[in-house]
Each structure stands twice: as C-alpha cells, then as structure tokens.
Ligand SMILES: [Zn+2]
C-alpha cells in the first residue's frame with residue numbers, strides 16, 4: 001500500500017494519507033520524552049462523504065483541531081478515544097463531545113497532570129504551558145459499550161470493545177476494511193496490562209485476529225509507530241501473548257526504572273511488563 005505524506009516530518013503533526021478515506025496524524029512522543037521507548041503516537045482521521053471521525057486526540061502539546069479543520073472543512077465530526085491514556089486524550093477539550101467506552105470514561109472526564117513528562121525546549125506550546133501542563137477534559141462524554149455503528153457516508157464505523165490494555169479499550173472497524181486498533185495492536189513497544197488482566201488482553205487480541213482481521217482481510221492501523229501492522233506481525237503478537245507464561249519465563253528481561261517495568265525484547269516487538 002502506498003502511503004502519501006501530506007506534511008513535512010518536521011511539522012508537529014505529520015499527516016499521512018493511508019488511502020481514500022483515512023489519514024494518520026502522528027506526533028513525536030520521543031521528542032517529549034524518549035523514556036517511553038516509543039517514537040510516534042498516531043491519531044486517525046476518517047473522512048466520509050457526509051461526516052468525519054477523529055480517533056484519538058493526541059498528546060495535547062499542540063492543537064489537533066488546527067490540523068484536522070483544513071481536511072474536514074465544514075463536515076460534522078465524531079471524536080473518539082480508543083482508551084484513557086494521556087497520549088490519546090490530550091486535545092479532548094478542543095471538541096464539544098467525546099465518544100469513549102464507559103469503563104474508561106471516568107478517567108477521561110478528569111484533568112490529568114502531565115508534569116511527569118520531561119520538558120524539552122520548544123516542544124511544549126505556549127498554550128499548553130499556560131494550562132499548567134494539565135490536560136483538560138471535554139464538556140460532554142458519550143459512553144460506548146461496543147457494537148455502535150456510525151455512518152459517515154460511503155464508509156461506516158463499528159465500535160468493538162477490546163479490553164485488556166485498559167478496561168475500556170476500543171477498536172474501530174470500518175466497512176472499507178480498516179481496523180483502528182489503538183494500543184491493542186501496534187508496532188514497537190507493547191505496554192502489557194498487569195498480570196490479572198493479561199488474559200482479557202489475550203482474549204481481545206485473539207477475537208480481533210479471528211473474527212475481524214482474518215475474516216474481513218482488513219488493514220490494521222496501530223496507535224504507535226508505523227501505522228500499518230503487517231499480518232505476520234499481528235499473528236506473531238497473538239501467539240506471543242497467548243503463550244506468555246512460557247515465553248516470559250524463558251526470555252531474559254531487563255528492568256527499566258522510569259517505566260517501573262521489565263522489558264522483554266522479542267523482535268520486532270518490545271514488551272513493557274509492569275511489576
Ligand atoms: Zn495506551
């Protein structure tokens with residue numbers, strides 16, 4: 001698949017056109033703090049014939065609305081969070097209403113302090129510093145449960161509850177064969193949930209692979225790093241997580257003080273395993 005870069009790698013949001021319907025708006029997480037072992041955070045914009053959808057609102061350091069507006073013009077837009085983590089909800093306050101799974105809603109509805117991010121010169125916008133480095137929630141939140149369908153004109157979105165990474169993680173499949181998987185499936189460093197919820201992550205991953213990805217032969221777009229996740233890497237991720245007990249015991253893990261987690265390198269992935 002040919003991806004076209006619409007804006008320069010140097011501008012804050014690098015905009016990639018994935019196909020006729022989907023854009024990736026990505027930003028550099030490592031410019032803000034390299035200790036997350038992640039280069040890019042990806043937000044997705046889907047533009048239908050009548051309406052649009054933004055999936056995740058970014059880190060909140062720079063306005064995502066300014067990047068989205070020229071692309072959607074006057075179209076109505078639905079704004080989703082795939083889950084509550086700070087790198088996916090940072091510009092929620094720019095939109096009147098956020099669609100988020102009911103299990104992550106209480107986290108999204110509260111301001112979150114980002115002082116734990118190491119500030120580097122030029123990265124934090126004046127606007128962000130004026131707010132004191134705190135993410136501001138939107139005025140209104142719509143609780144999702146999974147199964148909801150949003151018609152954008154020429155393309156429909158379906159919400160899938162895929163708990164594990166967080167209790168309210170969602171994935172969004174489209175009628176044009178995309179699966180926007182948030183932090184449930186992506187390239188690079190995979191942040192695993194605590195032991196108690198690893199089974200639920202494994203279950204979500206396998207049902208996405210079996211019931212959506214293989215069956216609909218869809219392009220999987222991840223929440224971090226290079227947007228498209230290759231089919232063989234998705235299968236590998238599914239197998240690793242399913243056989244986690246065996247693999248994690250066999251392989252040597254390094255401890256990371258900042259993340260307070262063990263790191264297990266399993267190319268092309270790195271697993272971040274909380275204590
Ligand atoms: Zn996350």
Ligand SMILES: [Zn+2]
Nearest residue numbers: 085087183223
């Ligand atoms: Zn993330």
